[in-house]
Structure formats: C-alpha cells, structure tokens
Amino acid sequence: MTASDSEPGDGESGPTVYDLDPRCDREAVEAGALYHATVNGVVEYGVFVDISDQVSGLVHESNLLGTYEVGDKLIVELDDERANGDLSFLERAPETYTTEAIEYGAGTTVADLSEHVGSTVHLEGAVVGINQTGGPTIFQVRDETGVVPCAAFEDAGVRAYPEIELDDIVRLSGHVEERNDGLQIEVESLDRLEGSTAEQFRERLGAALEEAAQPHEVEPLVEWGAFEPLYEDLQEVAHLLRKTILEGRPIRMRHHADGDGICASVPLQLALERFVEEVYEDSDAARHMLKRLPSKAPFYELEDVTRDLNFALEDRSRNGQKLPLVLMLDNGSTEEDVPAYENLAHYDIPVVVVDHHHPDPEAVEPLLEAHVNPYLHGEDYRITTGMLSVELARMIAPDLTEELRHVPAVAGLSDRSEAGAMTDYLELAGEEGYDREQLREIGEALDYATNYLRYDDGGPLITDVLNVDCDDRDRHEELVSFLADRSERDVQKQLEYASDHLEHERLDNDAHLYQIDVENHVRRFSYPAPGKTTGAIHDRKVEETGEPVITIGYGPDFAVLRSDGVRLDIPEMVEELREAFPGAGVSGGGHLVVGSIKFVRGKRETVLDALVEKMADAELDADLQSSVSLPHEE
Structure with missing residues (x-):
C-alpha cells in the first residue's frame, strides 16, 4: 500500500x-x-x-x-x-x-519493479525523457534507484499528458509489464507534483544521484608516477559521465579514427553501456544514450560538429531527448577545435576532452566542462589517450578490467609510445597471451579497418579486432591476421610508388630533409592516407640513415611533418607562420615533433620554404625521443 x-x-x-x-x-x-x-x-x-x-x-x-x-x-x-x-x-x-x-497498488522503486511484474504500482520520480512513438508516449522516469520507461496511451501517435515536461517531478500509477528483456510501466495515472512535496523529492533525488554518480576506486593497471597527477582528473570525468547518464542526457563520443582513438573509445563505450544497463530498465536505452563516432581529422571539424548538432536537435524534436554531452577522445585540445566548440555553445552543450596532443589550454578550456591531458601536468604524448581511457572505463565499470588488460599496450604501440611504463603494459598483455608483435598487428588491423569504415564506428567488427566484448578468440586472431597483412601489403605498395619521387637535401643543421608530393606521387583515396604514408617513409629513412631526419609529405593545401633527432616545436612553428603570413590561412599543430599544417593553395611554396628555414635552424638532439615512436597523424 x-x-x-x-x-x-x-x-x-x-x-x-x-x-x-x-x-x-x-x-x-x-x-x-x-x-x-x-x-x-x-x-x-x-x-x-x-x-x-x-x-x-x-x-x-x-x-x-x-x-x-x-x-x-x-x-x-x-x-x-x-x-x-x-x-x-x-x-x-x-x-x-x-x-x-x-x-491502489504497491509503492515501489525502480530497483524493486521486478518484484511487482503483473501488478499495479505507484512510483515517484523525475521525467528525464519523453518519446512520442506511433503508439504510446514513453516517459522515462528516474527515482533514486534507476530509470524506467512508462508507456501512456492515447489515440495512436497522440501525445499523452501534454502538460508533463522534461525534469518535472511526477507521481504515477500503472501496471508493471515485461517488454523486450526489460520492464515497463503501463501508465494508469500521471500527475505533476508541485510545491514543497516536489522540492523535497528533488532534493532527495539530487542527493541519491550524487551518490550513484561517484566513480569506483580502482588501482591503476600499472604503477606509473607520470600517471598519478592525471588520476584525479579522470575521477572527475568519470563522475561527470555517470551523472550525465543518470540525468538522462545522451553522450555523443567523438574519437580520432586511429588505433589509439579506438583503444580510448571502445572500452569507454562498453563501460558506459554497462552503466546504462545497470540504471535503466529499458533494454534499448544504451542504443539511444550512446553514440560513438570516428573523426578523420585530429581535431573537431566544423563538418562533424554540424552533423552532430543536426542529429542532436532532431533527436530532441522527434524523441524528446535532452541535448547531448560531447566527449572528445584523442583529439579536442587545440585551437583548431574552438570554432566547433563555439558552435556547440549556442545550445549549451557541454564538452569533455581526454587527449594527449599538445594543447592550447587558454583557447579551449573556457569552452570545456573538463579537460584531461598529460601536458597540463608537465607530461607528454607518451601517456596515450587509450591508456587514460582504459583507467577511466574501469572507474565507471570495474568489472571490465579483465577484458581490458591488453588494451593499453595496443594503444601505446599504435601511437608509438616508448614510455617506461610500456614494459609493464607489455607484461600485462603477455599475461593475457599477447606478445609485442601480436599487439602491434592489432593496432595495424584497427587502423586499416577504420580507414575503410570512414564515418561508421564499426560496431562488433571493431570490438572483435580489439578482442573486447568478443566471444571468439579464434575469430579475433583470424581477423587481425587478415587485416594486418592487408595493411602491410598496402603500405609497402605506397612506399614503392613514392621511392622514385622523394626529394632529399641536407639542411644547415646537418639533418636530412625528405619531401614528397603525396597528392601526385602516391595513390590517392586508398590506404594508407597521406599522414601514415609520410610516417612510413620517415620510419624507413630513419632506419636507413641512423641520423637526424625530417620528412614532409605535402599536398596542394596541407603538409604532414615528421622529425627524428631534431628539437622542433611544431605548434610554435605553426603560430609563427600564422603571424608571418596572415593571408596564407595557416593552421595546424600536433605533437612537438610530429604534426600537420594547412594553408591556402597559392601560398604553399611560401609557407613550406619558411617552414624548412625554421627546421634548418633547429638544434639537433641525439637524445630526443625518436618520432619513430610517435603517432601517425592523418
């Protein structure tokens, strides 16, 4: 009663x-x-x-x-x-x-609904979603223990209880039914609570939400002093993501379309899906609450943000969803992201960034809800986003730990990290039956598959390649072998096409400079892309010469830069070129000794000549971390 x-x-x-x-x-x-x-x-x-x-x-x-x-x-x-x-x-x-x-009926909570299947119950909660279907209106109602879909029937397609809005506190009565492996309440009455009764419930609900949003305390997979300052930042993000799910706000996850980006996004997607399943009685909730989207560029392009805004506004109009939180992984820390963030700000859409590219904190942080980046704590790219996100995923769903133990090593090898902790990560992966070459092949397979998936997240194919949430180890190994072999074959073909067109000179600082027109002297619209092609050429020349090497792969309006043994600061160079040639449309960035730059076509020679001059003045550093160990930016 x-x-x-x-x-x-x-x-x-x-x-x-x-x-x-x-x-x-x-x-x-x-x-x-x-x-x-x-x-x-x-x-x-x-x-x-x-x-x-x-x-x-x-x-x-x-x-x-x-x-x-x-x-x-x-x-x-x-x-x-x-x-x-x-x-x-x-x-x-x-x-x-x-x-x-x-x-009439039993007073209950969402957590106890399974005890009342077939019976009438009463429930108080906040409306966190309203979806008008071709039949009933579905109200997603959250109490202190979870979220349940409540179906209210009028004429087909007619909005039931039109006076009820998002975030209202309501009291409802209805019949508990099983539906699609979940539970649903068929509404008999639904009333908005107001005044002190509503405020008291809202306070109680807020306190319960804060408690439920707290991340799990987990020990990092390996002991690593460089990682410790980032742990508190990750806890803040884990709390924010769990709270976002509890509030009924969807999450739109954008990640760089490469091995490290996938190692960052897939574990986090699985962790959030498990949390949604824990909180929501609706078996379809995860599909509506989470969307993982690869980005070709290592920044948030206006094309992508426009597409994301369009889908978000349509979902709000058609499905009654709140506007999403945007989660940026393995990109999002640079000034190039600012226009996209400013566009999201028109709709008060929060943005969270977990990245390891050299950041522009003054430019981006006023537009961010949270920002995790090793550079903000005096560290660098060697702490990859995949390593960070695996720990973040474990804070949200610690039961995933056994499935993720090999993933940081894949992320590190994919982004060529030579951090001291890589030894520990490789040992951890070894305990799961992976040697270094197998892990490298997983990264290559991910990169190859993602190239052809383009704007698609790859779904089960990608999780099978990464062997996360995969139920067949043999299938995983066969997929990786096939895709990695195809990747190696295509890379070698591009190297053959490029070998006769390399331009070489010795700079004043005695570094080797190799340049190639990747628009005209390698195969276009095929694998590997210009960034990876330039990286493969660079790796080969570093191995052949054993000396400081700079490699530039350029097209009509862009250049991809690699350096080994030369003390460069590519983000600083880009800023200097922008100031020196205000009409050249210079933009870009990346890591200190690997990155990319864009410009207008008519200023290509001017910009590249000035860039080479700056490189010729740079100091050599035999102890500098080799860019063979750096990621291939697209």
Whole structure:
C-alpha cells in the first residue's frame, strides 16, 4: 500500500482511519486497522458496507453504534474473515482521528519493479525523457534507484499528458509489464507534483544521484608516477559521465579514427553501456544514450560538429531527448577545435576532452566542462589517450578490467609510445597471451579497418579486432591476421610508388630533409592516407640513415611533418607562420615533433620554404625521443 499525504479528520490526533482507493482489494485490508465505509444495504440483522469497490462486508446489528440507511458513512474495523471469504466488521467512533488515503497498488522503486511484474504500482520520480512513438508516449522516469520507461496511451501517435515536461517531478500509477528483456510501466495515472512535496523529492533525488554518480576506486593497471597527477582528473570525468547518464542526457563520443582513438573509445563505450544497463530498465536505452563516432581529422571539424548538432536537435524534436554531452577522445585540445566548440555553445552543450596532443589550454578550456591531458601536468604524448581511457572505463565499470588488460599496450604501440611504463603494459598483455608483435598487428588491423569504415564506428567488427566484448578468440586472431597483412601489403605498395619521387637535401643543421608530393606521387583515396604514408617513409629513412631526419609529405593545401633527432616545436612553428603570413590561412599543430599544417593553395611554396628555414635552424638532439615512436597523424 502507498499512503498519500495525511489529512485531519474530526480532530488533530488519535488513530488513523484509512480511505481506500476504489480499486483496492482484500490485500489492502489489515486486522485492527480502521477504514471509512459506505452503507450499501440494510437488513434485519445489520448493514452491509463497502470500504472499496472490491471489498465489502457485514456489520452485525450487535456491533452497530447507530441506525443507518444506504449511502450513509461510518468507520469500521475488520473483525473476522470466514472460510468462504466473507468479512465482518465492527463499527468504531473515535472522538479524534486522522484520515489517510490509500492508493491502489504497491509503492515501489525502480530497483524493486521486478518484484511487482503483473501488478499495479505507484512510483515517484523525475521525467528525464519523453518519446512520442506511433503508439504510446514513453516517459522515462528516474527515482533514486534507476530509470524506467512508462508507456501512456492515447489515440495512436497522440501525445499523452501534454502538460508533463522534461525534469518535472511526477507521481504515477500503472501496471508493471515485461517488454523486450526489460520492464515497463503501463501508465494508469500521471500527475505533476508541485510545491514543497516536489522540492523535497528533488532534493532527495539530487542527493541519491550524487551518490550513484561517484566513480569506483580502482588501482591503476600499472604503477606509473607520470600517471598519478592525471588520476584525479579522470575521477572527475568519470563522475561527470555517470551523472550525465543518470540525468538522462545522451553522450555523443567523438574519437580520432586511429588505433589509439579506438583503444580510448571502445572500452569507454562498453563501460558506459554497462552503466546504462545497470540504471535503466529499458533494454534499448544504451542504443539511444550512446553514440560513438570516428573523426578523420585530429581535431573537431566544423563538418562533424554540424552533423552532430543536426542529429542532436532532431533527436530532441522527434524523441524528446535532452541535448547531448560531447566527449572528445584523442583529439579536442587545440585551437583548431574552438570554432566547433563555439558552435556547440549556442545550445549549451557541454564538452569533455581526454587527449594527449599538445594543447592550447587558454583557447579551449573556457569552452570545456573538463579537460584531461598529460601536458597540463608537465607530461607528454607518451601517456596515450587509450591508456587514460582504459583507467577511466574501469572507474565507471570495474568489472571490465579483465577484458581490458591488453588494451593499453595496443594503444601505446599504435601511437608509438616508448614510455617506461610500456614494459609493464607489455607484461600485462603477455599475461593475457599477447606478445609485442601480436599487439602491434592489432593496432595495424584497427587502423586499416577504420580507414575503410570512414564515418561508421564499426560496431562488433571493431570490438572483435580489439578482442573486447568478443566471444571468439579464434575469430579475433583470424581477423587481425587478415587485416594486418592487408595493411602491410598496402603500405609497402605506397612506399614503392613514392621511392622514385622523394626529394632529399641536407639542411644547415646537418639533418636530412625528405619531401614528397603525396597528392601526385602516391595513390590517392586508398590506404594508407597521406599522414601514415609520410610516417612510413620517415620510419624507413630513419632506419636507413641512423641520423637526424625530417620528412614532409605535402599536398596542394596541407603538409604532414615528421622529425627524428631534431628539437622542433611544431605548434610554435605553426603560430609563427600564422603571424608571418596572415593571408596564407595557416593552421595546424600536433605533437612537438610530429604534426600537420594547412594553408591556402597559392601560398604553399611560401609557407613550406619558411617552414624548412625554421627546421634548418633547429638544434639537433641525439637524445630526443625518436618520432619513430610517435603517432601517425592523418
């Protein structure tokens, strides 16, 4: 039974007299309790009374305190129940009492709905989603323990309870049904709560949400001093992501379309999906709440943000969803991302960034809800986004740990990290049956598959290649072998096409400079892309010469840069070129000694000549981390 707010009767103290909902049945009646009753029949030996439409009985004349006619009101107490189910009552007449209305059905929480399948229940909660289908209106209602879909029926496709809006506090009654491996309430009544009752519930709900949003305390997979300053930042993001799910706000995940980006996004997607399944009774909730989207560029392009905004606004209009939180992984830290973030700001869409590219914090942080980047703590790219996101995923869903133990090593090898912790990550992966070459092949397979998937996230294919949430290790190994072999074959072909077209010179600082027109002297629109092609050429020349090498792969309006043994600062160079040639449209960035630059076609020679001059003035550094160990930016 669920009691409504109590109301005074003939006095302000004394026993409680229950006023039953007409639908209440025998289970709502308890011995010793008092009930309001209505006379429905008068006989010689007493009166028959109704205490609800479903519960009636006799008050024998010996137990009556007065004389009554049909329709009269009195207060009764259950006296006896015979073997045939007949009830007998005693009349009572307390001098003072309090009336309490009893609603039909059981008061419950979302967490306890499974105990009431097939029964009517009452539930209080906040509306976190409203979806108008071709049939019922689906209200997603959240209480302190979870979220449940509640189907309210009008004429087909007609909005039920149009007065109810997102974030309203409501009280509903309905029938609990099983639907699509989940639970749903078929609404019988739905009312908005207002005033102090609503505010008290909102406060209670907010406190419960904060508690449920707290991330799990997990020990990092390896001991690594450089990682420790980032742990608190990741906890903040884990809390924010869990809270976002609890509030019913979807998450739109953007990640760089390469091995490290996938190692960052897939574990986090799986962790968030598990959290959604834990909180939501709707078996389709994860599909609506999460979307993983690869980005070809290592920044948030206006094309991508425009597409994301369009889908988000359509979902809000068609499905009643809140506008999403945008989660950027393995990109998002640079000034190039600012126009996209400013576009999202028009709709108050929050943005969270987890990245390891050289950041422009002054440019991006005023537009971000949270920003995790090793450079902000004096570290660098060697802490890859995949390594960070695996720990973040474990804070959200620690039961994923066993499936993720090999992923940081894949991320590190994919982005050519030579951090000291790589030894520990490789050992961890070795315990799962992977040697270094197998891990490298997983990264190559991911990169190759992602290239052809383009704007598609790859779904189960990608999880099978990464061997996360994969139920067949043999299939995983066959896929990796096939895709990695194809990748190696295509890379070698591009190197053959490029070898006769390389331009070589020795710079004033004695570094080797190799340049190639990747627009005209390698195969276009095939694998590998210009960035990876330039990286493969660079790796080969570093191996051949054993000396400092700079490689530039250029097209009509872009250049991809690689350096080994030369102390460069590509983000700084880009900024200097932008100031020196204001009409050249210079933009770009990346890591210190690997990156990319864009410009207008007519200024290509001017920009590249100035860039080479800066490179020729750079100091050599034999101890500098080799760019063979750096990621291939596209």
